[in-house]
Amino acid sequence: MHIQELIKAIKERRRTLKINQKQLSELTEIGLRTIKGLESGKTNPTFKTVTTILDVLGLQLKITTKK
Amino acid sequence: MHIQELIKAIKERRRTLKINQKQLSELTEIGLRTIKGLESGKTNPTFKTVTTILDVLGLQLKITTKK
């Protein structure tokens, strides 16, 4: 999975849950600027930032073997 | 998935493939010190660092919904 897929999944899920970036920032306790940077593809987030956001959105990462 | 699971998966897979940290560093073009920091749980790697390593190891991340 590359970063663009991650971004897409986060945005879609956030909209499904009717949460805006500011609310996601509050729920995750991650700075709004960081959320914005991530969703607009401007930064290379840390693993922790990613998992914290996914967690709040009810999503999670799994490791699989490539075929 | 939390960082410890990721570390465990990377170490196990690397050993299965009989690759040492130095070789993984060369294959991924990620600094050895970064590989060491990650595998010893001392840092919070970037998403790109994680996906690059997994990719070389024949692994990948998937997003799923938590149940």
Add this chain to the structure above:
DNA sequence: GCTAAAAATGCATTATAATGCACTTTAAGC
């Protein structure tokens, strides 16, 4: 328990993620 290879650690430097604040742009109703 010696030896050699692999892994871990300490330290310093560089690059950049995270952050806040102010401002601009875009999207959605009306």
Add this chain to the structure above:
DNA sequence: GCTTAAAGTGCATTATAATGCATTTTTAGC
């Protein structure tokens, strides 16, 4: 096409990931 909320951007600062080098510790064979 106004208005307003949401999203995106520019800039400066702080925190820390990435890196290399030298050294120490651990692990695996013998």
